[in-house]
Amino acid sequence: MNPTKRIGLYAENGILKKDGKPFSALGVNYLGLFYDALSRGFDVRRGLEGMEVLAEYGVKLIRVPVNSTYNLENLKLYFSHRDEWFGVLDEIVGKAEKLNIGLLCSFFWSERVIPEYFGEEVGKSMRDGNSRSSEYMREYIREFIGRYGESEAVWGWEYGNEIMLEAQLPARAWKDERKLFGCDDIISLYGRFVDTIEKYDRHGRFIGSGDAGLRPCAYHSYKEDSWQSDTRGQQLEMMSVLYPMEGISWHEYSNTVMRLNEPEMMPKRAICRFDESENEDGIVYRTWAEYMRYLKRTAENIGKVAYIGETGFTYADASRRLTYSECRAMVDAISRAALEEGFPLTLFWNYDPYTDEIESKYDMSGTGWDESWNERWTVGKATLDSVREYNRLIEKNFA
Numbered sequence: 001m002n003p004t005k006r007i008g009l010y011a012e013n014g015i016l017k018k019d020g021k022p023f024s025a026l027g028v029n030y031l032g033l034f035y036d037a038l039s040r041g042f043d044v045r046r047g048l049e050g051m052e053v054l055a056e057y058g059v060k061l062i063r064v065p066v067n068s069t070y071n072l073e074n075l076k077l078y079f080s081h082r083d084e085w086f087g088v089l090d091e092i093v094g095k096a097e098k099l100n101i102g103l104l105c106s107f108f109w110s111e112r113v114i115p116e117y118f119g120e121e122v123g124k125s126m127r128d129g130n131s132r133s134s135e136y137m138r139e140y141i142r143e144f145i146g147r148y149g150e151s152e153a154v155w156g157w158e159y160g161n162e163i164m165l166e167a168q169l170p171a172r173a174w175k176d177e178r179k180l181f182g183c184d185d186i187i188s189l190y191g192r193f194v195d196t197i198e199k200y201d202r203h204g205r206f207i208g209s210g211d212a213g214l215r216p217c218a219y220h221s222y223k224e225d226s227w228q229s230d231t232r233g234q235q236l237e238m239m240s241v242l243y244p245m246e247g248i249s250w251h252e253y254s255n256t257v258m259r260l261n262e263p264e265m266m267p268k269r270a271i272c273r274f275d276e277s278e279n280e281d282g283i284v285y286r287t288w289a290e291y292m293r294y295l296k297r298t299a300e301n302i303g304k305v306a307y308i309g310e311t312g313f314t315y316a317d318a319s320r321r322l323t324y325s326e327c328r329a330m331v332d333a334i335s336r337a338a339l340e341e342g343f344p345l346t347l348f349w350n351y352d353p354y355t356d357e358i359e360s361k362y363d364m365s366g367t368g369w370d371e372s373w374n375e376r377w378t379v380g381k382a383t384l385d386s387v388r389e390y391n392r393l394i395e396k397n398f399a
Contacts, residue, residue, distance in 0.1 A: 005203065006018075006019070006020070006203060006204065007150075007151075007152055007154065007155075007203040007205065008102060008152075008154055008155030008156055008203070008205045008206065009023060009102070009155045009156045009205060009206035009345075010203075010204055010205055010206050011206055011246040011247065011304075011305050013303060014299060014300040014301075014302075014303045014304060014305060015300075015305070016206065016247075016305045016307070016344035016345065018155070021398065022342075022398060023344060023345075023398065024338070024342055024343060024344055024345070024394050024397070024398055025060040025061055025345060025346075025391060025394060025395075026059075026060065026335055026338060026346050026347075026348070026386075026387045026390055026391050026394070027059055027060055027061035027062055027063065027102075027104070027345065027346070027347040027348070027387075028054055028059050028061075028062050028063075028347060028348050028350070028351050028383075028384075028387065029062070029063045029064075029309075029310060029347055029348065029349045029350040029351065030047075030050065030051075030054070030062045030063065030064045030350070030351050031064075031065065031350050031352070031369050031372070032047070032352055032354070032368070032369055032372075033047045033050070033051070033062070033064045033065075033092060034047075034064060034065055034066060034067075034068065034088060034089065034092060035065060035068055035070065035071075035074065036354065037088045038068050038074045038077055038085070038088070039071075039074065042081070042084040042085075042087065042088050044088045044091050044092065046353050046354065047092070047353065048091060048092070048095045049353060050351060050352075050353035050374070051092075051095050051096065051099055051101060052095075052099065053351075053353070053374070053375055053384075054099075054101065054351060054384075055099040055100070055101055057375075057384040057385070057387055057388045058387060058388040058391045058392065059101060059384075059387055059388075059391075060101070060102060060391055061101065061102040061103070061104055061155060061345070061347070062096075062101060062102070062103060062104070062347075062351075063104040063106060063158070063309060063347050064092070064103055064104070064105065064106065065106045065107075065109050065161075066089060066103075066105045066106065066107060066144060067107050067108060067109070067140065069108050069109050069110040069113045069114055069160070070109055070110050070113065071113070072113050072116060072117060075113055075114070075117055076117070078140075086147065089144075089147075089148070090147075093148050093151050093153055093154065096151075096153035097151060097152060097153040100153075101153065102153060102154075102155030102156075103153050103154050103155060103156075104155060104156045104157075104158055104208070104347075105144070105148075105154060105156070105157055105158065106157075106158040106159070106160060106161065106210055107137070107140070107141065107144075107157070107158065107159060107160060107193075108137060108159060108160040109160045109161040109210075110160070110161075111126070111160070111163045111166075111181065114133045114136060114137070115131075115133050117133075118131070118132040118133050118136070120132060120133055121180075122180045122181050123179075123180055123181035123182070123185045126181055126185035126186060126188060126189045127184075127185050127188050129188070129192055134189075134192060137192070137193070137196070138192070138196050141193070141196045141197060141200060142196070142200050145197070145200040145201050146200065149200065149201055149202070149203070154205070155205065155206070156205050156206035156207065156208060156247075157197050157201070157205060157206070157207045157208070158207070158208040158209070158210040158247075158249070158309070159189075159190060159193050159207075159208070159209055159210050159245070160210045161210045161211075162210070162211055162212045162251065163186055163189075163210075163211065164183065164186050164209070164211040164212075164242060165211060165212045165213075165215070166181075167179075167181055167182050167183045167185070167186050168183060168214070168215045168217070168218050168221050168222070169215075169221065170217075170221050170225045170226060170227055171225055183222050183241075183242060186242075187241070187242060187244070190209070190242075190243065190244050190245060191244050193207075193245075194207055194244050194245050206246065206247055206305070207245040207246055207247055208245060208246075208247030208248075208249050208305075208307060208309065209243055209245055209247060209248055209249045210249050210309060211243075211248070211249050211250075211251075211309075212249070212250065212251035212310075213248075213249070213250035213251060213252070214230075214235055214238055214239065214242075216229045216230060216235075216272055216273065216274065217229055217230060218230060218234075218235060218238045218242075219231075219234035219235060219237065219238050220234075222238065222241070229273060229274055229282065230274060231274055232274050232284065232298075235274070235298070236298060236301060236302065239298065239299065239302055239304065240302050243304065246303075246304055246305055247304070247305045247306075247307055248295075248299050248304050248305070248306050248307075249306075249307055249308070249309040250295055250306060250307070250308050250309070251308070251309055251310035251311070252266070252270050252291065252308065252310075252311055253267075253270075253310070253311055253312055253313070253314050253349070254266070254267065254288075254311075254312070254313045254314075254330050254331075254333065254334060255267055255269075255313075255314045255315070255316065256315065256316075256317055257315050257317055257318050257319075257322070257326075258317065259330070260326055260329070260330070263329045263330045263332070263333035264287045264288055264289070264333045264336075264337070265286060265287055266285070266286060266287060266288060266291060270291075271283055271285065271286055272284050272285060272294075287337070288333055288334050288336075288337035289336075289337040289340055289341055291337070292308070292337050292338060292341040292343040292346075293341050295308075295343075296341060296342075296343060296344070305344055306344070307343075307344050307345035307346070307347075308343070308345065308346045308347060309347050310347060310348075310349045310350075311334055311346060311347065311348055311349065312331065312334070312348045312349045312350075312371075312379075312383060313327060313330035313331050313334075313379060313382075313383070314349075314364055314371050315363060315364060315379075316363045316364070317363075318362045318363050319362060320362055321362055321378075322362075322378060322379070323378070324378050324381065324382055327378055327379040327382035327383075328382040328385065328386060330382075331348070331379075331382050331383050331386040332386050332390075334346065334348075334386075335386045335387065335389075335390035336390065338390065338394070339390050339393050339394050339397065342397070342398075348383050348387065349371060349372070350369055350371065350372040350373070351372065351373070351374060351380070352366075352368040352369045352372035352373065352374055353374050354367070354368045355367050355368025355369065355372050355373065355374060355377075356368075356376070357376075357377055364379070
């Protein structure tokens with residue numbers, strides 16, 4: 001690591017920093033930026049135009065997969081069309097540099113496709129550091145960082161997406177009560193990921209998990225294979241056990257129109273109840289601000305950084321077309337909480353330049369990625385306007 005130069009984001013004693021100062025910002029997920037180009041004959045022009053739109057709205061950072069582990073046929077393109085594959089990534093990184101947008105590069109979004117390609121059992125491929133899947137992952141990280149590791153646009157690394165969430169389920173929640181992989185398998189996987197990143201990234205950038213967070217039963221599922229709710233101390237212990245990286249990602253949404261009159265309140269489904277009598281009914285947080293405060297303080301207690309890798313307003317229960325003001329109020333509640341709490345990183349789901357709303361439906365049914373939007377959507381315009389306004393306010397606070 002070069003001690004005289006820090007590129008992108010990095011963590012110090014549980015504080016996320018950039019350029020020597022504590023950092024906070026709102027960003028956006030861009031799931032299809034690389035995926036869509038692979039599916040369209042390596043044509044990334046529309047995706048790059050989307051990056052320009054995000055820059056116009058003051059988006060500081062985008063979370064983007066830099067591999068294609070959702071789709072086996074797309075993954076095969078890495079082996080058969082490597083020049084075109086990296087040609088697309090060259091354009092994405094180059095565009096980010098020109099626009100001064102940071103990239104949170106997320107490597108392995110699916111736990112199943114890589115083992116499928118190599119004909120390996122999922123859990124065994126995770127445990128075995130000498131599996132062909134593990135060897136491929138190490139080589140891809142080495143190749144990617146070797147190509148883009150000096151780019152000012154690369155702000156951080158992330159393993160993947162919500163892999164630990166499935167592992168935290170008790171066995172009886174799996175088909176035929178047979179777990180394909182467990183927490184220990186992913187701990188091994190995460191450890192190798194962190195070691196490999198640290199080996200090749202000489203600038204010591206921030207490393208995040210990409211997970212959705214801990215289930216209320218994470219400890220008891222891990223220790224006893226049960227659904228019993230954890231105490232706060234047990235959850236704190238699980239954060240240390242499960243995540244060797246410095247960044248612990250959480251995913252949470254304001255996903256109901258039932259909160260239109262109280263946008264600062266989280267949906268009841270999202271309200272965490274621990275097995276503790278010291279909290280009223282075991283409830284630890286009810287509002288977005290309380291949620292972010294809990295995540296931030298809990299992570300800092302173990303020298304980690306909590307960040308929200310996915311959030312936003314979705315409305316599967318809508319029975320009419322929602323207005324801009326309604327959508328904006330729901331998104332602003334999240335943005336405002338991030339501002340008030342000085343929360344490090346909050347990333348809204350999900351920009352998709354290709355998607356159009358299905359006019360016959362009132363929910364977020366679209367022609368692209370699930371629950372996605374762009375500036376043509378009411379909720380998309382509201383989200384981007386909120387990001388622009390609150391990033392300005394956050395920047396003033398952190399100046």
